[in-house]
Amino acid sequence: MNAKIPNIVIFASGSGSNAENIINWSKERNCYRVTAVFCNRKDAFVHTRAERLGVPHFTFSPAGFRDNSIIYNGVQRTLTDVLSELETDYIILAGFLLKVPGYLLESYPERILNIHPALLPSYGGKGMYGEYVHKAVIAAGEKESGITIHLVDNQYDHGRILYQAKCPVSPEDTPETLFEKVHQLERAYPEVIEKYIRG
Ligand code: GAR
Numbered sequence: 010m011n012a013k014i015p016n017i018v019i020f021a022s023g024s025g026s027n028a029e030n031i032i033n034w035s036k037e038r039n040c041y042r043v044t045a046v047f048c049n050r051k052d053a054f055v056h057t058r059a060e061r062l063g064v065p066h067f068t069f070s071p072a073g074f075r076d077n078s079i080i081y082n083g084v085q086r087t088l089t090d091v092l093s094e095l096e097t098d099y100i101i102l103a104g105f106l107l108k109v110p111g112y113l114l115e116s117y118p119e120r121i122l123n124i125h126p127a128l129l130p131s132y133g134g135k136g137m138y139g140e141y142v143h144k145a146v147i148a149a150g151e152k153e154s155g156i157t158i159h160l161v162d163n164q165y166d167h168g169r170i171l172y173q174a175k176c177p178v179s180p181e182d183t184p185e186t187l188f189e190k191v192h193q194l195e196r197a198y199p200e201v202i203e204k205y206i207r208g
Contacts, residue, residue, distance in 0.1 A: 014039065015098040015206050019046045020105040023139070025055025027103035027124060027198055032062045034199030041206055044095045049074060049107055077112050089116050101202060102161065106138055109161050119169075121161040122205065124198050126191045128173060129157040133166030143184040143191070151178050154187060156194045158201045172201045 017035075019028045025046070032043045046059040046066040059066035069079040069088065077087045089112065092100070100113070102123040109121060125133055127142045132154075137145070146154045155175035160168035174197060176190040 015041045016044045016096050017041050017099045017101050017202070017206075018044055018092060018095060018097045019101045019103050020107075021046060021048050021053065021055040021103045022050055022106040023053050023055065023104045025053065025058040025104065026192070027195055028055050029058045029062065030196060031101060031103060031199045031202065032059070032064055034203070038203065040203045041099070044097065049105075055104075071107055074107055075110050077110070089113070092116070099202070099206060103198070104139075108135075108165060109163075111163060114161065114163060119160055122171070122202060123159055123161050123166070123168075124195060125157045125159065125166050126154075126188075126195070127157065128153070128155045128175065129159065129166055129170060133157075135165050137166065140184050140188065143187040146178060147182055147184060147187060154178050154191060156191055156197070158198060171205055172197065 019031060021028045028046055035041050035043050043064050046055060046064055048055050048066065048068055049071050051068045056066050067081060073079040074088065077089055079086060079088050081091050098120065100117055100121045127133065127146060132142050132145055153175050155173055157170055158172040159170045162168035174194045176194060178187060
């Protein structure tokens with residue numbers, strides 16, 4: 010008998026390139042199923058990507074996310090009930106900028122993964138996201154940067170590290186060129202998720 014394919018839900022806040030990579034990978038490999046994308050911004054491009062890829066996508070407010078009380082299909086629900094209804098096994102943060110509240114960490118222990126665009130523990134923490142990370146790395150004159158994929162705990166960018174990959178930083182790099190290098194490394198995320206889920 011075949012084992013059940015794990016269900017994952019993606020949380021994102023922005024463009025959604027990582028979400029798109031994960032959805033495409035899941036379809037090619039049939040290793041996990043992306044049942045929904047949740048985003049805290051109605052106008053984020055991740056909605057367009059999810060729509061194109063045929064994955065249901067929803068918006069919750071930051072306060073609703075914090076308080077476990079969201080509007081889902083026009084009805085007020087707890088996020089945890091909605092995630093249970095979707096038979097969620099793992100939550101994948103893909104460019105998601107809100108702090109994960111305790112109630113979710115308790116519901117999904119060691120089952121929430123995040124990707125960060127730097128070599129943690131450096132250049133992590135509140136306010137360290139996207140271009141701010143790359144600006145800080147360049148301003149500090151670092152010779153290398155990279156990505157970190159880690160479990161989520163109750164501190165920003167802090168939980169157990171599952172995977173890191175590096176790229177060189179040269180004196181000519183700008184936040185934009187460094188973003189591109191890091192972006193290439195981020196293509197590893199779907200496979201790292203697959204390996205973690207497989208155990
Ligand atoms: C990615 O570079 C991701 O590593 C970063 O946001 C970007 C989202 O891009 N995440 C963080 O900074 C989290 N602290 P995307 O929306 O195109 O996937």
